[in-house]
Each structure stands twice: as structure tokens, then as C-alpha cells.
Amino acid sequence: MGKEVINIGILGLGTVGQGVVKILQENRELIEQKIYPRKIVLRKIADKDLDKIKLLPYPELYPVFTTSAQEVLADPEIDIVVEVIGGFEPARGFIKQALESGKHVVTANKEVIARAGYEIFDLAQKSKVYFLFEASVASAIPIIGALSHSLTSYKIKEVIGILNGTTNYILTRMSEEGRDYQAALEEAKEKGYAEADPTKDVNGFDSFNKIFILSAIAFRAKINPEKIYYEGIENISQIDIKYARELGYTVKLLALAQNNGEYLEVRVHPALIPRRHTMANINDAYNGILIRGEEGFGNLTFSGLGAGALPAGSMIVSDIIKIINHFDYYRNDYNCFEEKEIRDFQQTYSPFYLRIKVKDRPGVLAEIAGSFARNQVSFASVIQKGEAGEIVDIVFLTHRAKEGNVQAALKEVAQLGCVEKIGNAIRVVEI
């Protein structure tokens, strides 16, 4: 049986760290059934803020609290380090130090994996310790486990995710209550769904980190994250959501990864998706992931809470349980990644929703259509929106067109005398 008591050290006592402690304290009996006959001891908890521990209603843990991460990392008795500091450094350094000293590591840190994942996977392999990260993508959804241990017998062709709870909350409020972006963002902050500085969420960076991880795991791919295009929701306006709905679509921030054999397509951007699709009905702070396998295997869809102390904490603790149950027999699933190119975003294809503000006079449509035609972009439908007046919105749905061509056409169109401005250009995903 080897070790009977497994010692845990936690780095970081923010939201997720507090969730981990809460679950370990309050669900101890349930957890010990799962790791029987072993026991877990919470041996050290580190946070540079001395007051953090007092937020927790567990005075019995005060003696194990420290403000020094090194006290955790240098403790030879600690078997598993939980890194829930977040951000790139010092988290990356701490993770490496832990792995190098033979400790297993569990983390929720998507940024570290996106920027230094392969190096860390290698290090874990070399040290023969586990590096698990279920909580790093779509908190409560056990997608890493599903990809690693259950969806193993067929090729995964595509992964489509709604991977950021903050933006999904904002878009849901805009869609359901007709709020504009700023008001919905404020509401998200008030309700705790957006941080004081929500930049990394609303600009797509958070989703970018997560789709990198899903691509790497689903396709066993070694890819360069810098090649992944990402775009956020800051330019989505109430009017676009309204027009999209009239056309039968919902606007979601999607993260997409396709395996086309030779190369991958991986990107993050807002998208119009059909309103009746399961993914269109994943709302508020929920995340959703669609997995498309080879022909005949059908689609799999997962949804669950995308953030929060308990959803993320639950997956951290389930990773701890996995490590404990594989303590005497090491088998790492995260090696042997195959190098894959990511196709240049300008070379990818999508249908587009385009909203263009024009001066309402004869010949406008012909001029605009001409510009698009010269750039090999053709229209599936054109609808004039709003009341007649000096300036009106025209909404176009294009056929599948090359990204670079659409961008070139939009530049050209923006210069036309009859065009007031390009209102928005949003890709359509016929999921």
C-alpha cells in the first residue's frame, strides 16, 4: 500500500483555494471513502496575504497557514502541491520547483499551461510525478478527464467551447434583457461574475488559454499558442444581438478547434450560432463544450458552471483523489504530443454577419456588393434594418468566405462614399 497519509500543500488562498479547503474540510468522509484506506492531511496553506486564512471558518487550520510559498515547496513531507495562485509568474516557477522536487502538482492555472505547458508536461514525466489540471478548463465540467480517459478510441475532429463564464453572463443578459454591453458588464461585476478588471475575460484571452489546452489534449498536439487568433466581445452591441435573433441566431463567444489532419484551425471569437442549438442555450455563467468525433460517433455536449470556488475546487480535489489512487503505479497521459501547424487565421473560412451603416440612397447596395464581389465574398441574404432615414443599417449574411478576403472587402467598403461606417462583422458558426 505504501504511504497511508497523503500530505497536501496549497499555494494561494483566493477563490479557488478557499473552495479546495472547504471541500477537503467538509466532504472529508466522502473523500476518504474514495481513497480508502488512505487519508489526506492538509499540511500547509500559503498565501502572501496573512489575513486570507481568517476568511475561512476553520480555526484548526490557522497553525498550518504560512505567508511563504517556499515553506510549502521545501517541505519534504508534502506529496501533492495545489497551485491556485493564478497568473504566469511566480506560479510557473513554483510548479516547476514542486515537480522537480518530486511532488505531484494539481492546478487550475490555464495561463501557465498555455505558455509553458509542454515544458511542464516533460518535467512531470521526467520526475515521474503527476501534473493534473482538470479545473483549468470549464471548471465543473470534467472535460480533461473525458478526453484523456474516455474519448480515447476514436479521432476527435472538432471541439467547440463556450469557455468563459463572465462573457457568457454578459451576452446572456444582453440577449435576454436587452441590456447594452456596458450595463451588462456592470451587472456581472456586481454579481461577482466579472472581476474588477475584466480585461482578460472580455478580450478573449481567458478562452484562448482554455482552447489551447483543449486542442493540445484532444488532438495530442504540440502547437504554438501564438498562432491562435483571439477576439473578445467588447464590440458586440445590443443591436447586433437583436438582428442576430431576428435571423434565428444567438451570439456567443466561441472557442473553436478543428483537426483537419494536416493542420489545425484554432481560434476564439464571438459567433452567431443557431438559436435552437444546445450550445445556444448554455446561458449565464455556465460553460459548454461540444466534441465532434469521426463520422458515426455523433456529437457530445457537456455543460456546467465555468467558474467559482466550489466548481473549480471540486475538480482540484477530484484530481487529488486521482493521484492518490494512482500513487503506487505511475502512468502519465500527457506526453507524446505531435507537432501540428495552426492554419493562419487569414486563410480560414466562415460565413459572416455584417452590419454596415449606409447613407440611404439609390445605388448603395450595388456599390457595396461590387466591393465584396471583387474580394470573392458573396451574399446569402441582405436585409435593410431600421426605419428609412438618412442613415440606415444594412445587414448581410455572406456565404463561407476567406477571412482575409472579408477583411480586405471591409476595408474597401469603409472607404465608399455611401458608407457611414462598418457597424460590425461577426462570424457565423453553423454548429
Add this chain to the structure above:
Amino acid sequence: MGKEVINIGILGLGTVGQGVVKILQENRELIEQKIYPRKIVLRKIADKDLDKIKLLPYPELYPVFTTSAQEVLADPEIDIVVEVIGGFEPARGFIKQALESGKHVVTANKEVIARAGYEIFDLAQKSKVYFLFEASVASAIPIIGALSHSLTSYKIKEVIGILNGTTNYILTRMSEEGRDYQAALEEAKEKGYAEADPTKDVNGFDSFNKIFILSAIAFRAKINPEKIYYEGIENISQIDIKYARELGYTVKLLALAQNNGEYLEVRVHPALIPRRHTMANINDAYNGILIRGEEGFGNLTFSGLGAGALPAGSMIVSDIIKIINHFDYYRNDYNCFEEKEIRDFQQTYSPFYLRIKVKDRPGVLAEIAGSFARNQVSFASVIQKGEAGEIVDIVFLTHRAKEGNVQAALKEVAQLGCVEKIGNAIRVVEI
């Protein structure tokens, strides 16, 4: 490393068996990456029908085909037996024989698990071999893996499933195309979504087997399957689906399992669920499963194909991969079930949709309402449906009421002079 070559024997070459063979043959390279450095050899395939092997485009496998299950079971070289015969006997006997002789077993057989699961789990434990069954519930959805290895750190309170593809296909056709039950069933047969004899699907028996398995695994419960109430969709008529839709609901065949601490509630029946809910939008041959954890962990929803050669085959093969990767280190997750009572169905509570055909004359409503009131059933809403005439439908939505009371009230109401007949009584699940 131990054994380098893992020998597989397959019992049964029906739909699922053929899927398993196809995946093992065509995805060999992908699978061998997952079990590196081991290899899989398909050593024997048995089916009592000599012609079955000829359905497969793999002449290289003809020599390993046999009509004798015993040839597979008695082969000392076979490490893993895949039982995909289906039905209770001889499948149960074969599984036991395999486990007793030290072979691991992978199965899709829900009926054997529902009727003899605990005995088989014990036997596997005693023989220190694996008994895995991911494909037995909601084919393509890796729900057993998720419950066993990922949703391990908090208590699961409730599992709600759409677990039968045949009935979901029928209900979807009835709902979307206005077909009646019989026409939708015929279409399901034509398209291969229903068997020639669809009894076990449409009467709820198949869902009953599956919710038994999910209850046992999610709650680690030892329960008596005979206490599980199940009811099928044979009495759902087009008019009920239409009225339900007008009231904001969709009709689905639900399998429900709740853990109330002292006892479980487990049952299968058609239900009205809110139309906008994710589960209401799981259509056609897809299955869906909703997992509700303790407060704060949110809901998890999974959807995927519920049947078919490749969806079921993929989970059988992923179980084979799991066994191979745990070959040298045995840890069985399916033991230590705690005895739990299932609450008597008559003692459970639901709101109801009731459709009652009445003679359209003054005082009818008062008479019916009186009967319900005497049985402690109160109404949330009452709507007269259809055109005025001699006989009209009245549709009632009740508040939560005790099953036994509703049944007693319906018996009483059926005797009233003003009542032509009870059209239908369907439980409402405010999911």
C-alpha cells in the same frame, strides 16, 4: 511492464459487437498510441450465428471466428472478454465464468447489471479483475467514468436522464412533426432507431435498467431494483404533446434518481419539462443526463448518441484501454455499496398534468375539483381545451401532490357521471 500483448475475446457480433470490431480494426494506430507500448490482439470472436462474421469486411478475422462462446471463455490466453450478447442469460453466466477464470470483462449489458450487478461486482473484486460497463448507459456519454473518477469530491443529490434513444426519437417526431405515437414508432423502426419488437424500449424497461446503474454508481448505493417504478410512453398521445407545448412544456421519458439522505427516490416515467431547459432540447436518438450536486456546485449536463454500433463500441473500446493501462495495478472502484431504501412510489410527490374528457355541462368542474380536494390534490391551473361540444378536454396542472393521492383521486373522478374518461395523467418535473 508485464504482458506486452493483450488478447481480446468478443462474445456476440450484433450491432455493438460489430462496432467494437470496426473500431479495433480501423483505429488500431490511435488506440495503440493510448496503450503504448502494449498491443491488442483480437484473438477470438464468438456468435452463434455463423453468418455474422461475413457481415464484416475483415476476411483476416474469419479464422478467429467461432460459434462457441466456450471457446472464448476457456481460452487461457484471453485477457479481456467483451460481452455484447445482451439480455440476461446466457450473458450473465458467461460474464461470471469469465471473471471466475481471472479474465477482465467489459460489457454493454444493462440488464445483467440491473439484475445481478452486485453479485458480479463482488466476483470481480474477489478475482481481482476489472468489470467495466461504460457502454451500458447512454452509449456515447462517458457518464460512468465521470461519476467514478471526476465527480468524486462532492455529494450527488440528483440524476435525471433521458436514457433511451428509441423513445426520445418517437417523442421528438411526435413533438416536431405532429405525428401520432403509432406513426412515429413505425418511422423509428424504418430508420433503425427501434427494434422489430420495441417493447423493452417503449415500456420504460430499458431506462429502468439504466437508472438503476446510475443510482448505484452515483450514490454508491445497494438498492433493490424491484422497488423502482417504471412506466413507458405508450399512452402519450399527440394531443398531450400539443397541450404541453401550449403550457410551455416538452414531453420526455425521464429517468430520475434522488438521494434524500435517508432514502432514494428512483423512477422512470414520461414527464412534462420546461421547454427552454437544456434537457428539453435533447432530441432524436440523443440521450441526456443532468447531474445535480450539493448546493454551490451547479448542474452538469451531458448529451450524446444513446445507441448505435460506433457510439456504444467506442465506450467498450475505451474501457478496454482503461483496463490495459491499469493492468499492473488493480484498483476496483465498484465495491462498498451502502444499502439504501427506495421510497415507495405511492409516497412520492409530483405536480401533475391531467387531461380529463368531460361532458360539457354546468357543474362539471365543481364535481371534479371536489374529488381532487378530498384527496389533497389542489390545482395550479385549469384550462378547457378544444371547441365547445358535447365532450371536451379539461386540462389541469396540479400543485405537488402525493402519487397515491392523485391515483386515488383519478379513480374516483373516473366514476363521476360527468366524466367520459381520464385522458391522461403525466407528471411534471420542474427540472
